Amino acid sequence: METTINIWIMLFFAFAIQAFVLGILFFLKRKGDRVANNIFGVFLLLFSYNQLFNCAYWSAYEGAYVEHMSFTNFIPWVSYGPLLYIYIKRVLHKTPFTWRDLRHLIPVVWIFWVFGRFYFLPHATKVEVSATNTYAEYVNWWPIPRQYMTYTITFLMLIYVVKIYSLYKREKNKVTELQRFWIRSLWICFTGYTFVFFTYFMLIYFQLMTISNDYLIGYAMVFFIGIVSYFSFMQPSIFSGTIPIPFAKYQNNGLSSSIAVEMKDKLVSLMEADKLYLDNSLTLDVLSEHLNLSRHHTSQLINEHFEVNFFEFVNNYRIDEAIKLLQDKKSRLNINQIIYATGFNNRTSFYNAFKKKTGISPKSYRNKIT
Known part of the structure; x- marks a missing residue:
């Protein structure tokens, strides 16, 4: 044929x-x-x-x-x-x-x-x-x-x-x-x-x-x-692998209220349950991928619903984790170990964020509770 x-x-x-x-x-x-x-x-x-x-x-x-x-x-x-x-x-x-x-x-x-x-x-x-x-x-x-x-x-x-x-x-x-x-x-x-x-x-x-x-x-x-x-x-x-589809209704505008509430709940779950903040390589782009949102919409979500920027949002979770470790009397971690265990990359960022949230240095906080 x-x-x-x-x-x-x-x-x-x-x-x-x-x-x-x-x-x-x-x-x-x-x-x-x-x-x-x-x-x-x-x-x-x-x-x-x-x-x-x-x-x-x-x-x-x-x-x-x-x-x-x-x-x-x-x-x-x-x-x-x-x-x-x-x-x-x-x-x-x-x-x-x-x-x-x-x-x-x-x-x-x-x-x-x-x-x-x-x-x-x-x-x-x-x-x-x-x-x-x-x-x-x-x-x-x-x-x-x-x-x-x-x-x-x-x-x-x-x-x-x-x-x-x-x-x-x-x-x-x-x-x-x-x-x-x-x-x-x-x-x-x-x-x-x-x-x-x-x-x-x-x-x-x-x-x-x-x-x-x-x-x-x-x-x-x-x-x-x-x-x-x-x-x-x-x-x-x-x-x-998990795909954000380009919906026209908020491609160029803000997130709709229903989507924003859904994304807020997912964001809280990612931080509290999955503890993404412990990853010292976490960036706004990485977080956007987890939420399946654009970088712009992720930033908007954090700004409008938590009234902080991305870095403050993540650092607040990291400092809360550091406080738990400092309060744990069974923990043998020193300050430097706690810095890296909570997702910070350097001592300066950790001390600045800690003092901004608590008003005192990490060392003073540990001395205060012991």
Whole structure:
């Protein structure tokens, strides 16, 4: 069969390359949650490969080693749901992986159980198998017959559509509205892709497939890649893993009252529960990333709701921590140790902040309480 290239295949190929580049960028991004970045990077790379596979199929490409691609499209198909679920769970919780998370590898293990032997056959053997249609000798169709494989995968995708939605509904109050918008966008795109995937194979089943709707899955993948690309290029901080989405209503203005209250509560939690102030490298930019706000809005939040600037805000927490250590009679830390234990970088800053808050020096304070 002669290789055929048309405008649609060229478009699909271009978006496949774009997904590949985005996947690499997620791996290279050092700021934010690198684990979440890497998970989503793998997702995009598999998406890119799947689209390249489709391009080879639609164009009837017959390269020297095209047989090596046989059945490999099943790997991304069963990986999309688990990867997206784990990524969103990571964004919502920021917790490390547990042994329970390994159960999401079951679909991939299943595919390698079915096709693994065939995947690693020599090229010449694969050519012979293709010519003689003797796949059954190298593929374990048990316990699911070949004709039901795609329907099983569709069912698996639907399971993860429901799981992701349930996770979001259960945990959405733990993140900001900005993060919710990003997660909802991903879920809607994945749901749409699953629906198109199901429709595509239903059309095949009822023998309604035509050349035009043969590209259905390609259209869905282009849309998904386009959505991710839009947020990536319009708001580069998307690569931090937890993504602030550019809402027009306060892009150039102040924070709305509801968002400000939500951000204030999160800021207090970051300082009191997570104790970010103990990090001596904490800056306004770093704090902005944790809040998923711009530097300007973070500064505005601190100024308006705490009536201090960023440095005073952080130093107040550090001095409160220093006072606790000074009051702790069991603590054997000297003044210099306390300086660095509370997040200060030098003695001068510590003494100035301490005296401003308490009116006396740290040494005088310790002498006063002993």
